[in-house]
Amino acid sequence: MKLDxxxxxxxxxxxxxxxxxxxxxxxxxxxxxxxxLMMVPGAMYMGLVAGQSPxxxxxxxxxxxxxxxxxxxxxxxxxxEIFVLFYLCSAAMATPxxxxxWNQFVVQSEAVxxxxxxxxxxxxxxxxxxxxxxxxxxxxxxWLPAVGLVFLTSVLGRVDGRxxxxxxxxxxxxxxxxxxxMAPVGAMGMLALEEQGDExxxxxxxxxxxxxxxxxFGFIYLGIPVLxxxxxxxxxxxxxIPFVDWTGKTEGFLPAVATGMSxxxxxxxxxxxxxxxxVLGSFLGVVFTIVVNPFLYGAGILSEWRPGDGTIVTxxxxxxxxxxxxxxxxSLAVALIGFYSVWSSVKRSKAGQTVxxxxxxxxxxxxxxxxxxxxxxxxxxxxxxxxLSGWLIDWHRGVMIVLCFYGLVYTPVxxxxxxxxxxxxxxxxxxxxxxEAGFILSGYEGLKIWFLPIPLxxxxxxxxxxxxxxxxxxxxxxxxxxxxxxxxxxxxxSIVFANFIWSLAPIPSAAYPFxxxxxxxxxxxxxxxxxxxxxxxxxxxxxxxxLYIGAGSVAGxxxxxxxxxxxAPILLAYGFVRGLNQTMPHSMFLMFxxxxxxxxxxxxxxxxxxxxxxxxxxxxxxxxxxxxxxLCVGIxxxxxxxxxxxx
Numbered sequence: 001m002k003l004d005x006x007x008x009x010x011x012x013x014x015x016x017x018x019x020x021x022x023x024x025x026x027x028x029x030x031x032x033x034x035x036x037l038m039m040v041p042g043a044m045y046m047g048l049v050a051g052q053s054p055x056x057x058x059x060x061x062x063x064x065x066x067x068x069x070x071x072x073x074x075x076x077x078x079x080x081e082i083f084v085l086f087y088l089c090s091a092a093m094a095t096p097x098x099x100x101x102w103n104q105f106v107v108q109s110e111a112v113x114x115x116x117x118x119x120x121x122x123x124x125x126x127x128x129x130x131x132x133x134x135x136x137x138x139x140x141x142x143w144l145p146a147v148g149l150v151f152l153t154s155v156l157g158r159v160d161g162r163x164x165x166x167x168x169x170x171x172x173x174x175x176x177x178x179x180x181x182m183a184p185v186g187a188m189g190m191l192a193l194e195e196q197g198d199e200x201x202x203x204x205x206x207x208x209x210x211x212x213x214x215x216x217f218g219f220i221y222l223g224i225p226v227l228x229x230x231x232x233x234x235x236x237x238x239x240x241i242p243f244v245d246w247t248g249k250t251e252g253f254l255p256a257v258a259t260g261m262s263x264x265x266x267x268x269x270x271x272x273x274x275x276x277x278x279v280l281g282s283f284l285g286v287v288f289t290i291v292v293n294p295f296l297y298g299a300g301i302l303s304e305w306r307p308g309d310g311t312i313v314t315x316x317x318x319x320x321x322x323x324x325x326x327x328x329x330x331s332l333a334v335a336l337i338g339f340y341s342v343w344s345s346v347k348r349s350k351a352g353q354t355v356x357x358x359x360x361x362x363x364x365x366x367x368x369x370x371x372x373x374x375x376x377x378x379x380x381x382x383x384x385x386x387x388l389s390g391w392l393i394d395w396h397r398g399v400m401i402v403l404c405f406y407g408l409v410y411t412p413v414x415x416x417x418x419x420x421x422x423x424x425x426x427x428x429x430x431x432x433x434x435x436e437a438g439f440i441l442s443g444y445e446g447l448k449i450w451f452l453p454i455p456l457x458x459x460x461x462x463x464x465x466x467x468x469x470x471x472x473x474x475x476x477x478x479x480x481x482x483x484x485x486x487x488x489x490x491x492x493x494s495i496v497f498a499n500f501i502w503s504l505a506p507i508p509s510a511a512y513p514f515x516x517x518x519x520x521x522x523x524x525x526x527x528x529x530x531x532x533x534x535x536x537x538x539x540x541x542x543x544x545x546x547l548y549i550g551a552g553s554v555a556g557x558x559x560x561x562x563x564x565x566x567x568a569p570i571l572l573a574y575g576f577v578r579g580l581n582q583t584m585p586h587s588m589f590l591m592f593x594x595x596x597x598x599x600x601x602x603x604x605x606x607x608x609x610x611x612x613x614x615x616x617x618x619x620x621x622x623x624x625x626x627x628x629x630x631l632c633v634g635i636x637x638x639x640x641x642x643x644x645x646x647x
Contacts, residue, residue: 017473020365023080024478024485031066032088032486041497044098048507048515063089080474083187087465088482096154097138097494100126100146101507102519104133111523115531117447124149124392125451136506138499151491153453158487160381162480165462167374168419172463173470178423181275183467184615203616210269210617214624217265222625226632239263243586245311256297256305257290258314262587266625269618271594272602277571278424279595285579286588296322311586324437325545329552330577335417336553337560366470367477382407385455392452398442399449406438407455418460424574437544440532450530 063086070077077085103126112118121128127142138147172178221239228236243262250259271279296302304317319327386403393399435456439449469479501507508515556577563573579588603610 016470020367020473020475021078021080022478023078023082023084023472023474024482025081025084027066027070027077028081028085028088028482029485031063031085032091033489036490036493040095040493041501044095044497044501048101048501079472080478083469083472083474084478084482087479088486091483091486091490094490095494095498096150096491097147097498100138100143100150101498101502103146104502105507105515105519106523106526108133109520109523111520111527115527115534117527117530117534120447122392122448122451136502138495138502147495149453154491155487156381156384157457158483160378161457161459161462162483163374163377164415164459166369166466166476167371167378168415168460169463169466170368170371170374171416172419172423173467176420176423178420180423180464180467181273181278183464183471187468187471187615202613206613206616207620207623210620210622211624211627212620213265213617214621214626215628216624217621218625218628221264223628223632227635230632230635243311247311247314248308251307254290255294255307256302256314256318257293258311258318258585259290260311260586262590264587264590266621267587267590268594269614269621271591272598272614273618274591274595275571276595276599277569278575279592281572281575281577282579283575283588283592285576286585287579288576289579290585293318322545322548325548326552326555329549329554330556331414331417332549333553333556333560334421334574334577335413336557365475367475382411382455385453389452389454393444393448396442396444399444399452402438402442403454410434411455411457411459415457415459418458419463420460421574422460422464424571436529436532441544445533447530447534449533
């Protein structure tokens with residue numbers, strides 16, 4: 001069947017090993033310490049200066065550096081050690097306390113003062129006393145509530161994401177046997193590093209080819225605009241970033257339709273990597289949306305759109321008018337389909353004990369924990385967040401209802417929906433404006449609600465991480481042990497470096513041009529959202545429509561049923577439902593073109609080997625792009641420093 005063939009094609013890219021090893025070593029921890037001490041402050045500083053972070057490239061460079069050192073000392077790292085090394089380098093780039101730099105700015109921004117809200121911010125967000133803020137130091141008593149909340153949420157968020165993500169992985173991988181098509185992309189890229197320096201290695205050769213393509217394209221796409229602005233103070237863009245907007249040119253015959261084209265080659269590679277039927281389904285869904293939107297506009301449903309609106313405005317207005325509620329319905333349909341698939345799998349099993357063994361069992365040595373531990377921890381975590389938020393908000397009844405809905409209903413359901421989509425076609429789903437809608441419907445008036453530590457998350461994408469760990473033969477306990485050692489170190493480094501950078505100069509100021517130019521604009525946009533609980537009217541009320549939610553659910557279910565009746569691949573059905581969710585078409589066309597090239601040219605030329613080549617090439621492409629981005633941001637940083645010294 002097409003379904004089995006499509007799923008097996010991706011499931012077999014990397015075979016699950018029979019032996020699992022502990023990947024946490026002091027070498028990998030030393031690499032994380034190196035990147036936290038040497039690259040994190042630079043990344044934070046460059047984010048303020050240029051608005052970009054070299055996280056991806058820094059991770060690859062550090063991993064390659066330590067692998068080269070190990071090779072020089074005649075030491076061979078196992079696959080599990082490479083995976084944990086890469087994970088630790090990536091995790092070390094986290095900067096949880098950098099958000100406090102934004103907080104201190106917001107409470108004294110012109111946008112907030114214009115609204116008269118400067119004294120309405122809670123103490124766990126930031127102190128509002130100008131004398132305290134003028135000290136430019138987080139190591140003050142007035143900052144303890146904000147620092148303590150960041151510390152608590154960082155620890156609980158990391159642990160909860162790992163535990164619930166692991167539980168979803170057990171369900172979708174061990175029981176439902178989903179292929180997780182995007183997991184081999186990162187895994188095979190990491191495995192290419194295993195053969196670094198071996199010129200005869202096919203994976204390392206593929207990775208190098210992708211890296212070269214990424215650096216060449218990265219220089220054209222990112223390098224020229226950034227360097228021209230840094231050196232000549234004139235931005236030259238050979239290719240539009242992030243896309244060229246054709247909405248104004250097509251509005252005459254495609255009203256209320258966002259049109260344009262993205263030239264980011266990353267979308268092209270994603271199209272070649274992803275399952276073809278999933279990309280085709282998404283493309284058909286987007287085409288269907290383009291056809292339907294003019295009729296919705298003519299019927300008065302997309303009533304807010306006006307001629308002259310660009311892509312962003314068009315998508316936002318369409319979301320408020322129709323697609324927010326319609327997307328909720330589609331997601332409910334996907335959830336129902338997912339639950340039905342699980343129930344069908346159980347029903348088809350020959351015996352209940354077989355089902356239980358399949359669900360509760362796991363490959364020996366993988367480092368699993370019992371299911372009761374997963375559920376107990378999650379409910380304990382949700383209860384803690386609900387009680388903490390309830391205490392901070394004075395036990396407001398409407399807010400408590402919303403918090404319970406987020407923690408006990410929305411987060412588990414949406415996490416499962418996302419996990420299943422990740423497992424089926426490598427896609428994630430997130431509903432827009434859910435947080436805002438819940439806060440508005442709670443009936444609460446004031447600013448405090450926007451800064452609560454609410455149990456609203458989507459852990460579905462964490463399943464891909466565990467799939468990669470499994471494919472590389474990494475014991476899960478080694479990942480959790482790495483977090484145990486690394487998280488405290490990250491927290492200490494983050495607050496120390498954030499405090500040091502703030503002490504150098506006010507943020508924003510001329511020393512940080514990106515923050516000086518963009519933060520006030522971002523604060524203005526935030527005040528629009530926050531005003532929803534400060535004023536009587538909000539456009540979010542309009543976005544909620546039970547009729548449209550029902551239409552989305554029916555459309556999603558009918559699409560699935562019709563395609564299933566005609567024997568269409570399951571990935572086509574999921575992709576089409578995703579495409580109905582008003583996906584931005586700009587990158588979709590390039591992605592579809594990549595899928596066509598990969599399917600009908602390269603796959604015919606290289607045969608089954610193509611599916612093992614393209615994930616490694618794609619990983620190399622991402623590394624090459626990241627290296628160019630890091631280099632350009634560094635040059636921008638140096639040029640700004642030179643100009644400042646000159647004056």
